Amino acid sequence: MNIKNKKWWVALFLGPALFFITLYLLYPLLHTIVISFFDKRSEAFVGLENYIYSFSSPVMRAAFRNNLMWLVFFTIGTVGLGLLFAILVDRVKYEKFAKTIIFMPMAISFVGAGVVWKFIYTYRPVMTEQIGLLNQLVILFGGKPQGWLLRGPWMNNLALIFVGIWIWTGFSMVILSAAYKGIPKELIEAARVDGANEWRVFLNVIIPSMAGTIISVMTTMVINVLKIFDIVYVMTNGNYGTEVIANRMYKEMFQYRNYGRASAIAVVLFLCIIPVIILNIRREKGGN
Amino acid sequence: MALRKASARFILHSVIIISLIIWIVPTLGLLITSFRPAEEVNSTGWWTVFSSPLDFTKYTLDNYRQVIKAGGMGIAFKNSLIITVFGTLFPVLIAAFAAFGLSRLYFRGRSFIYALIVSLLVVPLQLTFIPILKLYNILNLSGTFTGLWLAHTAYGLPLAVYILHNFFQSLPDDLFEAAFIDGASTWTVFVRLALPLSVPALASLFIFQFLWVWNDLLVALIYLGGSGQVAPLTMRLTSLVGSHGQDWHLLTSAAFISMLMPLVIFFSLQRYFVKGILAGSVKG
Amino acid sequence: MKRCVALLLVFLLISGIGVFARETVTVMGVWGGVELEAFEKVMETFEAATGIEVEFEGTRDLPTLLTTRIEAGNPPDIVVLTGLGMMNDLANDGVLVELSNVLDMKKFAEEYNPVWRELATYEGGLYGLYISADVKSLVWYNPKAFAANGYEVPGTWEELEALSKRMIADGNIPWSVGMESGAASGWPGTDWIEDIMLRTAGPEVYDQWVNHDIPWTDARVKRAFEIFGSIVRDEAYTWGGPIAVNATNFNDAVAPLFMDPPQAFMHRQASFITSTIRENNPNLVAGEDYDFFPFPPIEEEYGTPVLGAADMVSLLTEKPAAKQFMRFLATPGAQSIWVGELGKIGVNKRINPNVYPDELTAKMAAVLQDATVFRFDGSDSMPGAVGSGAFWTGIVDYVNGEDLDSVLEYIEAVADETYTGGAATD
Numbered sequence: 001m002n003i004k005n006k007k008w009w010v011a012l013f014l015g016p017a018l019f020f021i022t023l024y025l026l027y028p029l030l031h032t033i034v035i036s037f038f039d040k041r042s043e044a045f046v047g048l049e050n051y052i053y054s055f056s057s058p059v060m061r062a063a064f065r066n067n068l069m070w071l072v073f074f075t076i077g078t079v080g081l082g083l084l085f086a087i088l089v090d091r092v093k094y095e096k097f098a099k100t101i102i103f104m105p106m107a108i109s110f111v112g113a114g115v116v117w118k119f120i121y122t123y124r125p126v127m128t129e130q131i132g133l134l135n136q137l138v139i140l141f142g143g144k145p146q147g148w149l150l151r152g153p154w155m156n157n158l159a160l161i162f163v164g165i166w167i168w169t170g171f172s173m174v175i176l177s178a179a180y181k182g183i184p185k186e187l188i189e190a191a192r193v194d195g196a197n198e199w200r201v202f203l204n205v206i207i208p209s210m211a212g213t214i215i216s217v218m219t220t221m222v223i224n225v226l227k228i229f230d231i232v233y234v235m236t237n238g239n240y241g242t243e244v245i246a247n248r249m250y251k252e253m254f255q256y257r258n259y260g261r262a263s264a265i266a267v268v269l270f271l272c273i274i275p276v277i278i279l280n281i282r283r284e285k286g287g288n
Numbered sequence: 289m290a291l292r293k294a295s296a297r298f299i300l301h302s303v304i305i306i307s308l309i310i311w312i313v314p315t316l317g318l319l320i321t322s323f324r325p326a327e328e329v330n331s332t333g334w335w336t337v338f339s340s341p342l343d344f345t346k347y348t349l350d351n352y353r354q355v356i357k358a359g360g361m362g363i364a365f366k367n368s369l370i371i372t373v374f375g376t377l378f379p380v381l382i383a384a385f386a387a388f389g390l391s392r393l394y395f396r397g398r399s400f401i402y403a404l405i406v407s408l409l410v411v412p413l414q415l416t417f418i419p420i421l422k423l424y425n426i427l428n429l430s431g432t433f434t435g436l437w438l439a440h441t442a443y444g445l446p447l448a449v450y451i452l453h454n455f456f457q458s459l460p461d462d463l464f465e466a467a468f469i470d471g472a473s474t475w476t477v478f479v480r481l482a483l484p485l486s487v488p489a490l491a492s493l494f495i496f497q498f499l500w501v502w503n504d505l506l507v508a509l510i511y512l513g514g515s516g517q518v519a520p521l522t523m524r525l526t527s528l529v530g531s532h533g534q535d536w537h538l539l540t541s542a543a544f545i546s547m548l549m550p551l552v553i554f555f556s557l558q559r560y561f562v563k564g565i566l567a568g569s570v571k572g
Numbered sequence: 573m574k575r576c577v578a579l580l581l582v583f584l585l586i587s588g589i590g591v592f593a594r595e596t597v598t599v600m601g602v603w604g605g606v607e608l609e610a611f612e613k614v615m616e617t618f619e620a621a622t623g624i625e626v627e628f629e630g631t632r633d634l635p636t637l638l639t640t641r642i643e644a645g646n647p648p649d650i651v652v653l654t655g656l657g658m659m660n661d662l663a664n665d666g667v668l669v670e671l672s673n674v675l676d677m678k679k680f681a682e683e684y685n686p687v688w689r690e691l692a693t694y695e696g697g698l699y700g701l702y703i704s705a706d707v708k709s710l711v712w713y714n715p716k717a718f719a720a721n722g723y724e725v726p727g728t729w730e731e732l733e734a735l736s737k738r739m740i741a742d743g744n745i746p747w748s749v750g751m752e753s754g755a756a757s758g759w760p761g762t763d764w765i766e767d768i769m770l771r772t773a774g775p776e777v778y779d780q781w782v783n784h785d786i787p788w789t790d791a792r793v794k795r796a797f798e799i800f801g802s803i804v805r806d807e808a809y810t811w812g813g814p815i816a817v818n819a820t821n822f823n824d825a826v827a828p829l830f831m832d833p834p835q836a837f838m839h840r841q842a843s844f845i846t847s848t849i850r851e852n853n854p855n856l857v858a859g860e861d862y863d864f865f866p867f868p869p870i871e872e873e874y875g876t877p878v879l880g881a882a883d884m885v886s887l888l889t890e891k892p893a894a895k896q897f898m899r900f901l902a903t904p905g906a907q908s909i910w911v912g913e914l915g916k917i918g919v920n921k922r923i924n925p926n927v928y929p930d931e932l933t934a935k936m937a938a939v940l941q942d943a944t945v946f947r948f949d950g951s952d953s954m955p956g957a958v959g960s961g962a963f964w965t966g967i968v969d970y971v972n973g974e975d976l977d978s979v980l981e982y983i984e985a986v987a988d989e990t991y992t993g994g995a996a997t998d
Contacts, residue, residue, distance in 0.1 A: 027419065119321060129332050175492060255957070256961065
């Protein structure tokens with residue numbers, strides 16, 4: 001394909017974007033990598049000390065374990081449910097309404113979400129009235145109220161992860177829905193005419209046609225999960241064993257003012273994501 | 289046969305409706321709470337209003353009144369609008385250009401640049417505050433809307449480029465080949481072919497970025513500062529609550545007031561999501 | 573239609589570009605709601621008198637915002653710091669303006685108890701100005717409930733324990749405690765430990781503990797935690813047991829005292845809890861329906877020391893207008909407005925006790941003035957990683973059931989790395 005003055009076109013189309021990301025993202029990232037090798041005030045060189053801390057300290061280890069939990073449940077939850085809803089609501093008349101409901105949590109700011117879930121998860125002792133819905137239901141069925149955000153490591157982490165799924169499923173649903181509607185109807189009809197049942201249609205026609213989008217939504221969710229911060233910060237601040245990596249980085253940087261350590265944690269985060277990105281690029285290249 | 293179809297429809301509707309109920313209950317709880325007086329909120333569950341839903345003495349508009357009447361709300365709303373509209377338009381536009389260039393123009397180093405942009409998705413924002421603010425102070429951009437627009441543009445780019453690029457890749461090559469062979473210039477291909485086709489993706493992006501900027505508090509605090517004339521809505525609303533959590537019940541109504549705008553945008557852009565992507569563009 | 577949208581966009585763009593935040597005195601702090609309203613009155617009084625505009629930037633995220641702005645070179649003029657630890661950190665970094673050249677030091681010596689100078693001094697320089705205080709060593713109770721059950725206010729720890737046992741025998745619950753406070757959960761527990769430390773080990777050992785001259789694993793520190801634990805970890809002693817202790821927001825924890833019938837009888841909290849009590853129970857009368865008694869002495873020799881905290885402002889720039897505002901904040905006039913609105917305790921000796929909203933507040937002010945031993949809140953005085961970090965989370969873990977030794981070792985490990993002096997010596 002011969003395009004005249006290709007260099008100019010490339011500059012025009014890519015220039016602005018490159019300018020912004022270099023200045024606002026790349027330069028601070030490089031700056032961060034450099035100071036991760038220095039001490040808390042970025043004065044003395046300390047080599048790999050901050051990295052050793054990131055991998056060996058008990059709080060960081062707990063954070064890694066929690067991020068892993070988030071990785072598995074959050075990603076499967078948001079992508080799986082997003083896909084399910086995208087396909088199902090396509091078939092009903094009240095599609096617009098249903099989509100708005102699922103999407104609504106994304107419109108609530110994180111502070112708002114914290115208040116919302118307070119009215120679901122709050123624990124009050126038995127002798128007084130409950131104000132959290134979940135405990136009210138538990139009592140209705142004869143159980144004892146639970147500290148949903150307090151008991152770990154499974155209960156509270158899953159409780160937080162559920163909040164994350166509640167918020168982000170709308171996002172993946174919107175994107176997956178757009179991709180789903182792009183599958184040529186003839187393809188699906190043809191498979192049905194051939195006698196395939198719904199499940200077969202799903203596996204052999206729908207998924208392959210949407211493969212690219214599914215993978216990109218999954219990648220976005222994975223990156224999201226590794227950076228997860230607001231939900232944990234607002235609801236538990238990492239207490240009771242719910243700490244996550246990004247929250248640690250935040251604490252080190254701004255509360256304890258240990259810039260070296262905060263930067264090392266950030267770089268570790270970055271390293272975790274590189275393989276995901278590489279896999280993505282390889283797949284896209286292969287697909288083309 | 290008809291029975292099977294009917295029961296399949298039944299299951300379909302049940303699954304959807306049950307999911308919708310689970311999804312909306314938390315927000316419903318907040319909505320109901322926002323109409324309850326402060327003393328009630330802390331002592332009884334919000335579902336108790338259902339036992340006598342028409343007993344209007346249980347409800348109050350006080351929470352909303354306090355939030356709306358609080359000083360500076362109108363200005364804050366205008367500020368939020370100014371910040372968000374441009375903090376959304378710029379990144380979506382620039383990302384559209386970049387994504388098109390990265391998928392439809394062939395040049396050396398294309399994969400590398402794409403990988404770079406996307407990998408920067410992982411940079412946590414807090415890392416960028418100090419270096420960028422330092423720069424802004426030199427350029428006199430701190431405390432200005434322009435500085436904030438530029439920052440939001442940059443922060444929104446990686447995700448936007450990622451989604452749009454992915455979308456462009458999914459379009460059939462022959463479409464573009466045909467256009468180029470017909471003699472169309474790169475610019476025409478972009479404006480007349482690529483953009484119209486990508487309306488659903490652009491619409492999705494627009495709403496995500498809008499949401500994110502509208503609800504943002506921290507980035508605005510850092511680059512714009514917290515002073516009265518420039519503070520966005522999010523800042524004004526959090527300042528309603530005391531540092532020890534006094535008056536936190538005002539957050540219930542604040543959350544809804546703040547949520548109205550994004551929902552309006554979402555609703556009005558809905559029809560762009562639904563439009564089929566390739567409807568009518570492939571002949572034969 | 574499209575043209576209208578385009579015009580609107582252009583209009584918004586132009587109005588956006590033209591706006592710059594004006595040059596004024598900027599004050600940064602965590603206040604919101606009623607506190608902000610009260611401070612705005614102070615600011616307005618200053619503006620009316622001098623014509624200088626003052627802007628308040630409120631954020632809950634003070635560490636992030638302040639750190640970023642300082643590092644980037646555009647700090648606020650004045651900041652309301654949340655702890656001594658932060659003031660020491662910043663003074664050490666050289667970003668605070670020393671105040672002896674800013675304030676009228678002669679007046680300062682006359683109007684303030686020397687303790688307010690000592691506490692704000694770092695390496696000989698004065699870096700903070702206190703504008704109000706909170707008294708912390710108070711136990712709140714419902715006098716009517718006490719009278720109805722025949723309970724009397726205890727004067728010593730033994731009497732308190734006997735009273736608690738009596739309450740339990742009557743089928744009542746003695747204490748209501750709440751640790752939850754979002755990102756700061758655990759801080760109410762630190763107040764308990766500090767009060768107990770003062771009463772079991774004395775003020776000198778308290779100072780050693782705060783300065784990390786003795787380790788967290790010291791037997792005296794351990795004893796303080798154990799006393800605290802004997803109350804909050806016991807299902808019979810506190811409302812809802814340890815789960816509720818951790819789950820209940822500190823503002824909500826005083827509510828059981830005023831339920832009908834009361835579900836708990838005592839609540840240990842600082843003076844600022846009165847505004848919460850009034851807000852949630854507007855019909856209660858101070859002194860009759862709610863009152864306090866001082867946290868009882870435990871070891872007789874240490875008597876009843878007073879633990880307190882205070883709101884402190886520090887100066888970050890040399891702007892003349894900012895200095896003027898600082899001087900204004902030191903005057904009894906300015907502070908009267910502030911404490912009168914909020915029911916805080918004034919520090920300037922010349923404040924007229926009539927500005928207090930009720931007798932109860934005046935009584936608390938008297939507790940502060942009459943104190944023979946006064947100590948500043950420990951967790952506020954420690955460096956951030958300990959005082960606003962490990963100490964808080966340690967309390968939460970301990971209440972949750974964790975083994976005390978491992979909790980103390982964890983805090984000790986963090987303290988070792990954080991204090992600039994290095995590890996504590998035994």
